Amino acid sequence: xxxxxxxxxxxxxxxxxxxxxxxxxxxxxxxxxxxxxxxxxxxxxxxxxxxxxxxxxxxxxxxxxxxxxxxxxxxxxxxxxxxxxxxxxxxxxxxxxxxxxxxxxxxxxxxxxxxxxxxxxxxxxxxxxxxxxxxxx
Amino acid sequence: xxxxxxxxxxxxxxxxxxxxxxxxxxxxxxxxxxxxxxxxxxxxxxxxxxxxxxxxxxxxxxxxxxxxxxxxxxxxxxxxxxxxxxxxxxxxxxxxxxxxxxxxxxxxxxxxxxxxxxxxxxxxxxxxxxxxxxxxx
Numbered sequence: 001x002x003x004x005x006x007x008x009x010x011x012x013x014x015x016x017x018x019x020x021x022x023x024x025x026x027x028x029x030x031x032x033x034x035x036x037x038x039x040x041x042x043x044x045x046x047x048x049x050x051x052x053x054x055x056x057x058x059x060x061x062x063x064x065x066x067x068x069x070x071x072x073x074x075x076x077x078x079x080x081x082x083x084x085x086x087x088x089x090x091x092x093x094x095x096x097x098x099x100x101x102x103x104x105x106x107x108x109x110x111x112x113x114x115x116x117x118x119x120x121x122x123x124x125x126x127x128x129x130x131x132x133x134x135x136x137x
Numbered sequence: 138x139x140x141x142x143x144x145x146x147x148x149x150x151x152x153x154x155x156x157x158x159x160x161x162x163x164x165x166x167x168x169x170x171x172x173x174x175x176x177x178x179x180x181x182x183x184x185x186x187x188x189x190x191x192x193x194x195x196x197x198x199x200x201x202x203x204x205x206x207x208x209x210x211x212x213x214x215x216x217x218x219x220x221x222x223x224x225x226x227x228x229x230x231x232x233x234x235x236x237x238x239x240x241x242x243x244x245x246x247x248x249x250x251x252x253x254x255x256x257x258x259x260x261x262x263x264x265x266x267x268x269x270x271x272x273x274x
Contacts, residue, residue: 046215048203059196066185077225078183081218085234085242088214097222105222107244 003040006089012114016126017133021057024065026129029114030121032103033072033096035065035129044090047082062092068132069096072125079107140177143226149251153263154270158194159229161202163266166251167258169240170209170233172202172266181227184219199229205269206233209262216244 005023013025013036027034039058044050047058066078075096082092095108103111117125142160150162150173164171176195181187184195203215212233219229232245240248254262 046203046207047217048200048207048215055200056193056196059193063185063192066183070183070185077222078185079218079220079222080184081216081220081244083216083218083244085214085216085244107218107220107222107246109244 002042005038006087006091008087009036009038009089009091014117014122014126016129019061019064019133021054022061024061024129024133026122026126027114028116028122030117031112031115032101032108033069033075033125034108035069035094037061037065037092037094039090041090045084045088047090047092050090058090058092062094064133065094068129069094071132072096072128074098074100081107081109083109139179142175143224143228145224146173146175146226146228151254151259151263153266156198156201156270158191159198161198161266161270163259163263164251165253165259167254168249168252169238169245170206170212170262171245172206172231174198174202174229174231176227178227182221182225184227184229187227195227195229199231201270202231205266206231208269209233209265211235211237218244218246220246 013027016024016026022037022039025036041054047055069075070078076098079095079097097104150164153161153163159174159176162173178191184192199217206212207215213235216232216234234241
């Protein structure tokens with residue numbers, strides 16, 4: 001398969017898991033629980049240009065990840081976005097927000113600078129998300 | 138049915154059509170072809186909290202609208218977003234972008250001020266979108 005994760009996504013994120021259809025990544029930005037799904041489809045750019053089957057698979061995983069994030073501490077609202085103006089490789093942002101986070105109520109993109117995770121904090125959060133995935137929560 | 142469109146959405150948009158599941162609105166902002174789907178479900182806030190059937194219906198209409206916008210003049214990229222940090226009533230933004238638009242490559246939210254449509258321009262665009270909907274494009 002010729003799919004390859006975009007260099008910018010590779011650089012900004014940590015891989016959590018390979019789901020059935022997409023790679024699940026976490027942005028290395030401890031200000032928000034900010035996950036990204038990247039469907040493993042070569043040259044995909046627009047969600048609506050995937051096949052109907054692929055559209056649905058990405059959507060199902062988006063809803064699954066949204067549910068997982070929604071139960072994390074301090075998450076009061078989920079933001080979902082498929083933009084791709086800078087990195088055109090199709091990817092879906094799923095971000096947990098609360099009224100005390102840095103960007104609230106604005107979208108997170110372009111607000112301030114990423115604050116990298118401490119190794120232990122990243123490991124703990126990734127472990128929680130993996131557990132939730134295993135239990136199909 | 139106790140569903141009622143949020144006052145802010147009512148104020149900022151023009152109704153294009155009542156689709157099978159959602160109201161299709163256009164933002165009264167001629168800077169971008171910016172459509173909004175609002176599922177007619179009382180008290181809906183988070184996409185993942187709809188029933189699975191409702192989740193899919195909103196997603197299907199989102200893809201349909203994305204396809205319609207993608208063929209409009211000057212649209213090079215589709216942005217899809219479900220945020221709801223300001224207006225909590227569940228709504229999905231589907232926005233046609235190009236590299237010469239005011240906000241590019243940033244997301245459109247919070248950039249500059251809306252430029253209302255001239256009546257004829259709005260009518261023309263709405264007519265195009267209605268035609269595309271009728272032909273299931």
